[in-house]
Amino acid sequence: MSLTSTLDWTAVCPLDRLDPDRGVAALVDGVQVALFSTGGELFAVDNLxxxxxxxxxxxGIVGSRGGVPTVASPLxxxxxxxxxxxxxDLPGVTLPVHAIRCRDGLVEVRLRQEE
Structure with a gap:
């Protein structure tokens, strides 16, 4: 559940609610998003x-491949x-990525605009 929305950024949860290397799902403006915290970095991708x-x-299983932070589909x-x-693993397949930041202790997400 979203807390607030300011100029396309939506506050989702306090940073301390994200456990390192574990995902959490959130609903941001009607879109299911998967949030990850890995080694001090934050990531947001579609949950689909x-x-x-x-x-x-x-x-998904969080890890890395050749120094690249990754998530493996649980399916x-x-x-x-x-x-x-x-x-x-599959050329041409992509998972939509969204902007994410931490501001004043709150994790905020800005959905990627469809082109």
Whole structure:
């Protein structure tokens, strides 16, 4: 559940609600988003698995591949770059990535605008 919205940024939760290397799902302006905190970095991607078609990415396995922060789908284990959303296993498959920041102890998300 979103707390507040200011100029396209939506406050989602306090930073201390995000456990390192574990995902959490949030509803941001009607879109299910998966939030991750890894080694001091924050990431936000769609919660919808682009291959499996289920809202499960927040339950994915967080890791890294060649120094790239990743999340593996809990369904079929495709691995996605958390920075770009590019699938590292299937060419042409991507996971939408959203802007995320921490401001005054609150995690805020700005949804990617469709082009």
């Amino acid at each position: 698995d682009p291959v499996g078609g289920a809202y499960v990415m927040s339950r 079929h284990k495709q691995v996605y770059d958390l920075r770009t959303g590019r699938c590292l």
